Amino acid sequence: MKTTILVHCPDQGGIISSVTAFIHKNKGNIVYLDQHVDKPANVFFMRMVIEFSDTFSDLESFKSLFQKELASIYKMEWSLHTDDKLPKMALFVSKYNHCLYDLLSRYNSGELAVKIPFILSNHIDLKHIADQFEIPFFHIPFNKTNKIEAEKEQLKLLNTYEIDFIVLARYMQIVSGNLISKFPNKILNIHHSFLPAFAGAKPYHAAFKRGVKIIGATCHYVTEELDAGPIIEQDVTTVTHSHSIEDFITKGRDLEKIVLSRGVKLHIARKTMVYNNKTVIFS
Amino acid sequence: MKTTILVHCPDQGGIISSVTAFIHKNKGNIVYLDQHVDKPANVFFMRMVIEFSDTFSDLESFKSLFQKELASIYKMEWSLHTDDKLPKMALFVSKYNHCLYDLLSRYNSGELAVKIPFILSNHIDLKHIADQFEIPFFHIPFNKTNKIEAEKEQLKLLNTYEIDFIVLARYMQIVSGNLISKFPNKILNIHHSFLPAFAGAKPYHAAFKRGVKIIGATCHYVTEELDAGPIIEQDVTTVTHSHSIEDFITKGRDLEKIVLSRGVKLHIARKTMVYNNKTVIFS
Amino acid sequence: MKTTILVHCPDQGGIISSVTAFIHKNKGNIVYLDQHVDKPANVFFMRMVIEFSDTFSDLESFKSLFQKELASIYKMEWSLHTDDKLPKMALFVSKYNHCLYDLLSRYNSGELAVKIPFILSNHIDLKHIADQFEIPFFHIPFNKTNKIEAEKEQLKLLNTYEIDFIVLARYMQIVSGNLISKFPNKILNIHHSFLPAFAGAKPYHAAFKRGVKIIGATCHYVTEELDAGPIIEQDVTTVTHSHSIEDFITKGRDLEKIVLSRGVKLHIARKTMVYNNKTVIFS
Amino acid sequence: MKTTILVHCPDQGGIISSVTAFIHKNKGNIVYLDQHVDKPANVFFMRMVIEFSDTFSDLESFKSLFQKELASIYKMEWSLHTDDKLPKMALFVSKYNHCLYDLLSRYNSGELAVKIPFILSNHIDLKHIADQFEIPFFHIPFNKTNKIEAEKEQLKLLNTYEIDFIVLARYMQIVSGNLISKFPNKILNIHHSFLPAFAGAKPYHAAFKRGVKIIGATCHYVTEELDAGPIIEQDVTTVTHSHSIEDFITKGRDLEKIVLSRGVKLHIARKTMVYNNKTVIFS
Structure with a gap:
């Protein structure tokens, strides 16, 4: 042991x-x-x-x-x-499939030392991928009026399945302070920019408008302030004037999945420590 | 020709x-x-x-x-x-010597197809390097009260020497709108962050505080809005929790000099075009 | 059109x-x-x-x-x-699933403008992935004595399905000169090293033994000389003394799938030209 | 202390x-x-x-x-x-000035915690740079017939000045086994390729011929087998079909000086250990 x-x-x-x-x-x-x-x-x-x-x-x-x-x-x-029992990781997704495919492929290959009790989404779009990989999929749709009820359902599932940590694999929803407080430094998000540049919505559009020559992705722990939590991992790739916003998005997908999977692996291996809203990442 | x-x-x-x-x-x-x-x-x-x-x-x-x-x-x-006559490049510097050394070394090696009629600074600190490389050095000190007069002297020198473009090689001073208007898209600056993250003063300190895992440098044309001009070139390097602010600064120096020299070379080769506050960089 | x-x-x-x-x-x-x-x-x-x-x-x-x-x-x-009809791409695989998963995930996401009429392997191991993605899987096992017969079957399938180009997604077998001659500059391979370093078998083991600080992956067109064909795309990642051979292999998997997918996309977009055993890669 | x-x-x-x-x-x-x-x-x-x-x-x-x-x-x-006395570093150079300029600029900026008692070369070409930086320059020319005598002179200087380690800053000459045995793991070389690819002479020409998409530089300790000593540091940069051999050389210069300076700093900080012809590089 x-x-x-x-x-x-x-x-x-x-x-x-x-x-x-x-x-x-x-x-x-x-x-x-x-x-x-x-x-x-x-x-x-x-x-x-x-x-x-x-x-x-x-x-x-x-x-x-x-x-x-x-x-x-x-x-x-x-x-x-x-290391005698595997941590339980819940995946929260939206409509983008690349991070989900990537994590599940790694999971199937034995690359991730976790259990994945379920995948959760407010959209039904990715259910077929959960089915492909034979992992339970819970569809909890919500809108502005019933977000609190939806979160109660989420919390119930997280409790029932004794989830240790949550990965927001392009979840595209803001997580409530209540949920964050129950999983402190245990919710990992992938943001599709090189934080702190381009926090918030539509970072590739903002990066295109600014004319940057490099785009990035950032895996961080979720805190109450949006896209401002402790950074676990970042990576970048070059772009040029000849790339359209769609090109940024396509190139970014590869970054996002690589950076998220690295962050998840570091978390699983307990190589991350958080202090003063920063991380120490052990080798 | x-x-x-x-x-x-x-x-x-x-x-x-x-x-x-x-x-x-x-x-x-x-x-x-x-x-x-x-x-x-x-x-x-x-x-x-x-x-x-x-x-x-x-x-x-x-x-x-x-x-x-x-x-x-x-x-x-x-x-x-x-290509029958070399463009004339003025260097504006402050107290940091790494970009100046780098540009002058390249110049001496024949890597930069320019003339350097003079180096200008509000500090005397780097005069010995100008002397080393036998390039005229003009020391124009100023403070809040006589900045306008100092700029008049600068402009006179720029006129006298028929300068084509200016390189701010860690100049650390804000250039006036008047000077910018006389050299539109002809003043290159090196900013010691991955813009638009950490614009303004002390970017390495801000990057350290935020706990980023990658730092960068950006070469851009100077416009009236601080650190917001068209980006010519960017590059990054990884950092970890084990790097201090001093380490950031040291690692950053290597980025700054490489990125600035690349930007300067692109400008000299007339491979840059500016439009909508962005650049097209030809191959 | x-x-x-x-x-x-x-x-x-x-x-x-x-x-x-x-x-x-x-x-x-x-x-x-x-x-x-x-x-x-x-x-x-x-x-x-x-x-x-x-x-x-x-x-x-x-x-x-x-x-x-x-x-x-x-x-x-x-x-x-x-662009009025999609090229037909055959995938040849062995027992490693990461490149296959990656290409099929991209295919399902609409990222690759191709048809994939079939996946072919000398092993049965990855059939379940083909099933997951509902793509025909042909199992053509062979050994030293019946390799020629196996290739005849391969060629028959390639003809029947009117395959335009072949991707060796970690196929791990040497392709015959006969097959290459029928698909000149139309067979893409991913080699798990930064060619020309560590051509041949077990490149990660060789890289570990040499003590390199960077490992790579190379996508190239297959020619008769092993791992010596025109290079389409390469990328690298850093390693340290603390990485074991297994770590090299794990890190390398991410490189391999990214580099192979980039090479495949360039080929599909007809941005590659081959001359003198080198490629011109258009932007 | x-x-x-x-x-x-x-x-x-x-x-x-x-x-x-x-x-x-x-x-x-x-x-x-x-x-x-x-x-x-x-x-x-x-x-x-x-x-x-x-x-x-x-x-x-x-x-x-x-x-x-x-x-x-x-x-x-x-x-x-x-850390109460600075190690003494000798620089061996040939006709290329970029690594020398880079190291001396860093030295002048206080970035390198060493003394540089002298610069040595078989050519006179770089003497003016030694003069610029006010460091003694010894010109020891040799040819095939008097190489042994020249080395005796070198050894005498190394002894006289109590040199701790030697940096071959693009020295372009093969160092004898005798000299190596007197400075085991204390002679640092910069090789202008991503070793083990393109060992030996003219690596940029070989890289161009092979059509690689990435070129590199390697800092390593010198051993008797040419370009095969323990690797301290490597880095790479991308190239395309549009780069000529001259472009490779120019881009490579920036790599060489960065990689060499990193290697030198690691050595100075005693962060390197050698074992089995590999290095352990501490953080």
Whole structure:
């Protein structure tokens, strides 16, 4: 069993040696350690992957000790994850199929270590793809008047299926603060621009109008402020005057699916930590 | 003698064949032709490189005929450039030396087909580099109260040396509307961000605060609206959480100098056309 | 009806004006023209897109005239393509599904202007994907002793379905000279390295062993010499010492599918010309 | 005083905690730790940056203890570096000036934490640049018959000036095994191709002939086998059919200087470790 520990706390001397000594004393072997100090914020971040010896059995007491002997002293926020069960990822989609196809193809190829209990949409358009891949599809349409009721249905599904995190695969709807608060830093969105440029609607149109020579896509965690959450991953591609808005959209599709899948993989591997509306992305 | 013709006009049928027939009839051989139609704006753009036969001597009558038989009929704006004399480029700098070093190194290596009559700055800091490369350096300091007088001196120098275009190589000062109007689409600036993200001052600080994963640089023509002129060239490089603002600045320097030099070369080669605050960049 | 004309011939003065005058005289409007001269080889290349007026009806006599008045004089090799019927593309696959999924997703999204009459493989593994997308799948297994018979079956299918070009979407088999000769510059392969580095088998293993910091993928036309045909498109991605061979393979999959799809699109749009084992790729 | 420790040894459990405990016990605070395990080779690599408390004074006894309590037990090869004196870098050049200009500009800007005692060349062409930057220039011409004598002179200079490492900034000469053996993994070269493609002479010509769509540059440590040493850094740029060999060379120059300067900076910062003819590059 592989165990991943994520830690952040105020920076101070001796943390690395205290933690590594603790792990060693408690029969763990550190197979990976990466750390980062945000100097301006004076915050220490660390990600470790640990292998326990075969005779190790009591993860709960390990956790208690970690809290008592390290976390409470260094004022750590921390989490521990084992790889013995797959996280559950819900996909929210709209009418665009490229990110959905891409994620499901990777899922079918064994590239994503998750379960996908369902796909949810306010449109019926992509149901055939869910059917193709034999994944339940829930169609919850809504308009301005019944958005709150629709969200209740969404939340019910998320609860019922014990969803761990949500991927907005070109969902095209604004997610409510209520839903965000229930999945803090657990809703990933793909925005079709190089944020912070061209936040909001129709970024390719705005990029075309501005005459940029490079377009981008951004995977970020969703926060209450639109397109302003912590950035997980970005990538870009060149364009020229000869590209139309439609060309931007087509080229952008390839970016969006690549960038979203990279973000999803980083999240699954617990290589992301959020602090001050920014991410630390471990290697 | 190599002759470059740039044309733009309302799009309509038959332009290419009319122009090429005209060139052929008037003893020119088209060695390069590239064209672009901006469909939403219905504008036709073309760049041609022509070699005239050795016996050709009367460029002035060629130009008169071009105006009469083509330009006036198709409502063209056009220009014709021969390569028999080098354009004169003035460099405006401040305290940062990387773009200046880069441009002067290229100049010394014969990479830039220009003359550099002078380098101008409101600071004395980079004079030693001008001296190193044996180029006149004019120090015109100013503050809020005497900016207008300083600009008069600048304009006098630009006139005296018959400057064709100006490169702001990290000049760090806002250029007045008056100066811009005298050099329309002839002042190139390098902005140290991926515009339109992070326009204005301290873009690396803003990028760091936002937690972007990619930083960029943009070469654009200067217009009255700050950092909003037609974009000539952009490029980007990746950053991570482990990079400090200082790292952003250091990595950015390499971007800035590469992007500025590419923009300058495109301008020198007359491969840029401006329309609707955007550029057409010919190959 | 949009008509594309591709031309190459020995370079000489006056070609562009002769051709454009001919088009104009014969009621065509040139909406796109791009040309290239390979100076060392002294060869002229041109691609034009033409719209004929509504009253134009006789494409055959246009072609006869083009041959007589231009092609025979300038010693042109040329071809003319109309967009009124979709080219037929056969997919050859093996056991890797990522390129297949990617191409079929694009196909389903209307991104590829082709018909896909069938998918062919020597393995049965990917039949379920063909079924998912409701495309006929032909399983033609073979070994060293019956490879020639298998190819006969392949050729029969290619004939029966009137296939225009073949895409080897990680086919993993060497295609015979006989098959290549029947589809000259009409078989596209994706090689999982930045050619010419790491031609042949197991390029990711070789790249890992060499310790490169960048890996790539190459889409090229298949010729008799393995992995040495004209390159259509290449792209790369960075790797570090921390990436295992498996990481190379995973990262490479994303490259392969993007690069292959770009190559396929260029081929479909007739933006590729082959000369001296190199390609001219029009914009 | 900042102290950097580099370690590699056979991989085994407990190394990280042993080392960090040792550092802590000996009054060091680990401000940076990065580690890597090459699984196929079963080798553990680690880089640490340590700050000792102000009262710490005895680095020699720290080193003795490190050797006794850690290195001898874990069979480590290790080195310790303090930042209180700048390493001495010799530049070997030929006739190409772009890498030299770039490195000297960075040096003058304070970007490179080194001393440059001299520039050496078998040609006199770049002496004026050394003069510009007021760095001693030694002209040691040679031909086939007196190469050994010339190398003796080189070695004498390297000794006299106590050179720590050598940068071949487009030196264009093969360095002898004798010289390499005196500077193992301490001679950096820039090769103007994306190695292992186009090793040897005239890589841009070879790339042009092959019709690649991307060209590259590679910074590597020099070993006896030509262009086959451990790769430190690579980068690439796109090219098209419209680029001539001269365009490749011009575009390549920008790559070469960027890639070489990155490699040099990594070496200076002691972020490189060599093993099995590959590099580990720490972040």
